Amino acid sequence: MHRTVVIGAGIAGLSTAYFLQKLEGKEADYLLLESSGHLGGKITTHAGDGFLVEGGPDSFLTQKRAALDLCLELGLGDQLIGSNQSSTASTYVLNKGRLHPMPEGMMLMAPTMMLPVLRSRLISWPGKLRLGLEIFVGRNTSDPDESLGSFVRRRLGSEMLEKIAGPLMAGIHSGDPDSLSLRSTFPMFVELEAKHRSLVLGMMRRKKAQASASAGASAAKPAPAGHTSMFTTLRGGVQQLPDALVSRLASERIRLNCPVHSLIRKGDPARGGGYTVTLASGASVAAENVVFATPAYVTAEILERLDPVLSYNLRKIHYVSTATVSLAFRRSEVTCALSGFGFIVPRSEGRRINACSWSSNKFGHRAPADSVLLRVFIGGVFAEDLAEQDEDALIEVARQELREILGITATPILARAYRWRKSVPQYNIGHGVLVQEIEREIANHPGLYLAGAAYHGSGIPECIQRGAETAAKIHHGGPLPHRAGPQTAHDPSPVALEAPSSS
Ligand SMILES: Cc1cc2nc3c(=O)[nH]c(=O)nc-3n(C[C@H](O)[C@H](O)[C@H](O)COP(=O)(O)OP(=O)(O)OC[C@H]3O[C@@H](n4cnc5c(N)ncnc54)[C@H](O)[C@@H]3O)c2cc1C
Incomplete structure (x- = not known):
């Protein structure tokens, strides 16, 4: 019987195994089971002929510290590189077949400066007028889980949704703005509205506060190269991160080409009975704890026999x-x-x-x-x-x-x-409540844990953070805490989220 089986060797599963090993040292008794022949899941970099091609993620955010801290801990500090500074607009928007620069100072979908938007040819005059009225729009008081589309339309107008927010969201979440939950994808905007009422004023104040905070911080201690950019990657591609994790794990504890089929209870888990994990090959592995670092629909399939209701709810994550x-x-x-x-x-x-x-x-x-x-x-x-x-x-x-x-x-x-x-x-409307329900149900099965992109954020930093939390819980014993607060999905956009600002 292994103490812990981790299913899925994407960044979430690898991080869980790494932090478990870090906490338990030589005593660590885990087995990492991966269905494919690749370690890193969606992180995959191809290098050849002088090119470096990212198949999945090409960067991670450093504001959420987990990925940056892990890179530093793994000795990858000198490999970190930020996005290049662009002297012109960093992102363009296709409009009526022509590329228009995104107005300067856009932060995600909201402007932090009004003048560039007013000068922009991308937004029509009625669209600009509607945007200007944003400062008079009241707070949302009726819909606790508003869609992203409804929020942008209500606050910034339909044109901003169609030309800027909608395509940016399509790039980040591949989703429908009218189905995505604002609270689960961009909780920051819910907080900004609650605090400042106006998103535009809130963004301007936030930017000012950040600028003076970072001026103070860099005066005290200049940031090392690659750490200051909003988007950070590794010189040799994002794959360097899972590769570095793998190099720290014991190779005999990793099984590739080893899909997991199902799981049943081995005895009374309250008495340390544990679980039997059955592989597609028909072989089985016994474990006290099992971490699912697989997509929710795969986890649902594996858990079908043990808990059909939990399975049903996991499948609701589209x-x-x-x-x-x-x-x-x-x-x-x-x-x-x-x-x-x-x-x-x-x-x-x-x-x-x-x-x-x-x-x-x-x-x-x-x-x-x-x-x-x-x-x-x-x-x-x-x-x-x-x-x-x-x-x-x-x-x-x-x-x-x-x-x-x-x-x-x-x-x-x-x-x-x-x-x-x-x-x-898809972190659609109702995602937060659904995840809470799923976590209540998994807590009925001591020793079972959910990690990965489906629940509390799909970005690399959130997956790493969840892996670290899961390892700590296993080490100290007990279920993961419920998170009543907002969930977050990953933010890096395929192109850029922030047009450079001259101020
Ligand atoms: C095109 C693209 C671009 C992205 N860009 C960014 C970006 O720039 N920045 C960012 O932060 N995030 C980005 N993301 C999101 C981020 O890459 C993912 O959310 C994150 O890598 C998911 O990690 P994970 O470990 O949860 O899952 P995965 O990487 O999906 O890993 C799950 C693993 O489980 C394995 N598995 C599946 N079934 C079984 C089974 N039955 N038994 C055993 N193993 C199994 C899979 O083979 C896989 O290795 C992007 C995603 C995509 C698709």
């Missing part, structure tokens, strides 16, 4: 399919000016891509100097069938769209597509 296509071209063959980090595509444009990130502009070390690397995002809740096509078809869609939008007719010198079937959990 997932959508997405895909990324990376294309590299010789710089001399790309005639359009690729300044900034990329562009987002509103649905009203009727295109087959959601966004395009200019990877070689965004971060250093992604492509040789004479080449450019672009990454196209396809799929999401409104176009799952597009994302589920085979790799060749995905590459063809990306090439056609770039030809029509950017006029790139050259043959790519590199083309790689990654399909992410049912990969992005």
Whole structure:
């Protein structure tokens, strides 16, 4: 009998195993079971011919400290790199077939400066007028779990939703703004409205406060390179993080190509009876504790026999399919000016891509100097069938769209597509309550734990944080605490969330 079995070796499962080993030292008795032959789950970097292609995440936020702290702890401090500074607008928006710079000072979907929005050709005059009225809009008092779409429409107007917030959300959550829960995806905006009433005024005050705090902090102690950027990555790609975790784990405690099929109770768990984990091969493993670091629908399947009600609730967390296509071209063959980090595509444009990130502009070390690397995002809740096509078809869609939008007719010198079937959990309206219900139910099974992107945030930092908390609970004994507070999903946008600000 193992003390702990961790199912799934994405960043959540690897972090759980790492923190368990850190807490228990040589005594640590865990087994990490992974269905595929890859360690890192959605984190996957391909390096070759001077290019560095990210199939899944390309960066993580440093405001949420867990990923940054883990990198430092693992000795990756000198590998951290921030996004390049862009002297021009960092993000563009496709509008009526043309790329318009995102107004300066946009922070996620809300402006922190009004003048650039007023000057922007992206937003019409009626749209600007409606945005200006935001400071008079009252607080939400009627809907405790408002959708993101309703919030943006109510506060900033329909045009801001259609042209900025909607496509940004499609990039981040691959979801429908009218279904996504504001509280579960961007609790920060719920708090800003509660505190300042006006989002615009709240954002301006927040920005001012942050600027004076960071001026004070950097005067006291300058931040090391790579730590100050909102988006941070690793010189050799995000895969360096799971690789570093794996290098600290005992190799005999990791089993690849080992899908878990089901789980049943072994005896009375209150008396340390534990569980029997059955593998797809038919073999079984006994464990006192089991951590599910798998997508919620996989966890549901494994738990079906043990607790059908819990399974039913886990299946209510809906997932959508997405895909990324990376294309590299010789710089001399790309005639359009690729300044900034990329562009987002509103649905009203009727295109087959959601966004395009200019990877070689965004971060250093992604492509040789004479080449450019672009990454196209396809799929999401409104176009799952597009994302589920085979790799060749995905590459063809990306090439056609770039030809029509950017006029790139050259043959790519590199083309790689990654399909992410049912990969992005949707934090829809009711997500917070559903997760609380799921956690109440799992607490009926001592020794079972849920980690991973489905519950309290899908970003890399949140997955690591949850892994650390799970390991601590196992070490000290007892269930994970219920979190009544807001959940958060991952924030990094495919292109950029913040246009550079001159102030
Ligand atoms: C295209 C894309 C871009 C993203 N960009 C960013 C970004 O820039 N920044 C950011 O912070 N986040 C980003 N995210 C989100 C983030 O990458 C994920 O939420 C996070 O990596 C999920 O980690 P996880 O460990 O919870 O799950 P996963 O990485 O999905 O790992 C789960 C593991 O469980 C395994 N498994 C499944 N079934 C079984 C079974 N039956 N038995 C055993 N093992 C099983 C899987 O093979 C997998 O390895 C992005 C996601 C995608 C898809």
